[in-house]
Amino acid sequence: MNDMITGNNIFLDLNIDDNKFDFFTSIIDALAQAETELLVLNESVNSIKNLKQQCDKLDYILAASSGALCGIVDIFLVGKPEESFLGDITDKWFSARTMDFAKLCHPDKKSFDNLESALRFLEKNFKVPYDQTGLGDTGRAVFDLNAKNHHFKSLAHNPSLLGLFFSILNQFTNTSHFVTDGHLVSLQQADEKWELQGKNLPSKLFCGFVNWFGHLVSDVAGSQSSARKVNRGMGIPSPFWIWTNDILAIKAKLGLNITETDKSMNELALKIFEQGYDVRFQTTQAIPVFLNEMIVRFIYSVRRLFKYFSETSRSDQSFKLMWEKCEPFSNPSVKRMLTVAHGTFCLIDVGDAVGKAFVSGKGTFNAVEFVLRLNIVGVGRFAISLYGETKRAISYSHAKNEVDFAVKEIIIRNYIEGLKVLSIKYDDTRLLTFVDDFQKSNAYKDAFGKSIALAELRNVSANKILRNKLDIDKYFGGK
Structure with missing residues (x-):
């Protein structure tokens, strides 16, 4: 039998006939293999502890x-939009950061005294063709588009990769894309005065990205009119809810069926946005x-x-x-x-x-x-x-x-020590190698019966040779 595994027992390259045993695995090879296995086991034990x-x-x-x-804290200090103590602090933080961004973008690093002037500067320098609000412009053609919801319905106002895609698309084609009532609506020639800066494609792409980012910053703390009235205003949509727009837009572009569930989720997201659930409140x-x-x-x-x-x-x-x-x-x-x-x-x-x-x-x-x-x-x-x-x-x-941690490690350690003792006593490759719980093997009776010849060849004293089942059971503690 070569590399035979029976139950929990292993013989390494062992051939048995009527007269003798033949072994093809040397003690040194078996020792090296066992030490390697112990090293792997130790690594496994350490990894499992972690x-x-x-x-x-x-x-x-x-x-x-x-x-x-x-x-x-969440119940009493966060609550819901426009009734949040921490929300007021967050709104002021975003307003301050918006003014800092305006100062950074100003050629003279001008400091802005109030949010309204900062927003006026940003909106002037980061113009886009898709900023229709439904108030006296082409946005009226879009169903139910108004100043309160156009940041949500306008796909280019979404702070996401899809929002960036539609922003670049709208700036290159002078269009506006909106999601309303479960439909994707596109406005052609959205701004008659629009012209994307840049002399070549890379420069136009860069300008498009800068316009998209700068315009988002100008909208994150509300609009000029809301700042003038000292109102909170409408920020930009929460990244956790714009996926409802993304699904509708992607399905519409691919010609896939838009389900009532898609529309209902989008309507829910729109309602919470209209009540102040934007990036600022999400941060809160x-x-x-x-x-x-x-x-x-x-x-x-x-x-x-x-x-x-x-x-x-x-x-x-x-x-x-x-x-x-x-x-x-x-x-x-x-x-x-x-x-x-x-x-x-x-x-x-x-x-x-x-x-x-x-x-x-x-x-x-x-x-x-x-x-x-x-x-x-x-x-x-x-x-x-x-x-x-x-x-x-x-x-x-x-x-x-x-890995059976404790048991297998003990067995392997004992196996290595046994191999070391045997390697000192017998310097050859004709050696029976016991590796795992030989006492329980189904073949141990026949193997020990035939090992008598091997014991005699090794000059083992007669009283130490196991010659029958009783001797074998006594040797292994059997009854």
Whole structure:
């Protein structure tokens, strides 16, 4: 039998006939192979340790507490658009950054005293042909297009790759593309005075990109008129909801059927945008999620830091070792704590959103109110954590099935030591190699029966030769 594997038993290149055994695998080769296998096993054990979280009860309690705290922050300080305490702070931050951008673009680096003057400068220097609002211009031809929704319906106003594509297309062809009532509408000769700058294709593409980006910045904090009235104004759509426009546009271009579900989702996204759900409010929603993330990572590091100094002697302490023990980024324990924290956050947030949706609908579920209050940033972060947990669980399961850690390592170590002893006693390649739990082999009776001849050739004393089943069972501890 060559390389025979029976159950849990292995023979390396063993041939048996009536008179003798023939072995073709040398001890040195087998020893090298076993040592290599042990090295691989050790690497597998270390990699599996990196997949196993080591959280204790206090870790879970602290993580859940962080999620609950940030969930309360989300309910009372974020809420929904135009009623958000943190939203007012975020709006002011975007206004300040818009004025900074205007100053950066001004040839004399002029400082702008107010948002209105900054927006006037940006709109003048980053003109586009697709900025119809439905107020006294060709936008009236588009169904229900007005100053409140044109940033959402205009595909070129979307902060996405598809938005960039339509912006370049509109600037090259002097057109405007809008999504309205589930249809893709194109306005030809959108601006009679429009001319894209640039002398060749690369320069025109560059100018088109600059116009698209600059115009988005001019719209992110509202319009001149809203700034003049000290109103919040309409910003640019949230990246998490513009996909409803993208689906309609892509299906329309490819001639695919647009379903009622597509239209309903797009209508829902439009309604929440008209109530102030834009990039600014989406940024506001990210605040408690980010806070939750930082608190959990900080708690993890502090607890491990105290443990490191209490368990590590001063002579063994080093920055490298401390970082390995306390870093709150790559280890599975902190990732498990983050899953618990974000899960708790979402549980509180969704509960609040559902409750407010029924209250707003006076007993019926108000989908718009629910979406306005649902922290989609938190839901997305929790989904990422769940994906990571699932991936680690699958990897751990596969690794554990491939390697029986403790048992196999002991067997291989004993095997190596046995081979070393035998290699000293017998310096040849005619040697029976036992590698795995030979006691349980279905073939051990016949093999030992025929090994008597081999034992006699090795000058084994008669009282040490196993000649029958009783001797074999006694030798292996059998009964």
